[in-house]
Amino acid sequence: AQSVSQHNHHVILSEAASLELGCNYSYGGTVNLFWYVQYPGQHLQLLLKYFSGDPLVKGIKGFEAEFIKSKFSFNLRKPSVQWSDTAEYFCAVTTGGGNKLTFGTGTQLKVEL
């Protein structure tokens, strides 16, 4: 069965620091990958997605992610975080051409002023 691992459960950064959140999946075939963000008290919003093509994907709010097939990874990055990026971030995957979206356990990011 497909699964997603997010090893960083809590991350605390200062404003302007660079961000990288890890995401690894366990599936040997075709995958589509997603990052969602959940601001405090709100629903999940799609940040970016990888379907095919260029493995470096750019999303909203200055976020990007790189699909590295050999490492089964899809890490989320942002060069300079802002206080408003404080939120929980979820990685998710569909596999083998199916439509079941499986989520990781999430990473809670806190950005301090």
Add this chain to the structure above:
Amino acid sequence: EAQVTQNPRYLITVTGKKLTVTCSQNMNHEYMSWYRQDPGLGLRQIYYSMNVEVTDKGDVPEGYKVSRKEKRNFPLILESPSPNQTSLYFCASSLRPQIYGYTFGSGTRLTVV
């Protein structure tokens, strides 16, 4: 405005009292899904539906029922709620989750006492 609407936003109920959480989408999406979110566990899929009258179990279906009589509606039914069903519930819809991911509703925070 394209959206997924869940009601109610907050619900406190007693063990064993049947309840229904409604979900409606106005985007003509084929796929609809229910997730529950629990701290440290991320989002886990309860049930999903590929179209009218077509539903299937997700990862944690026990204690829940769903129906899809109309394309736009996908209610979640708890026939006999128990305290371990206290959680944050999200309804979601998609034209095709594999490609687009899901669009999420605002969530229903359920407490069963």
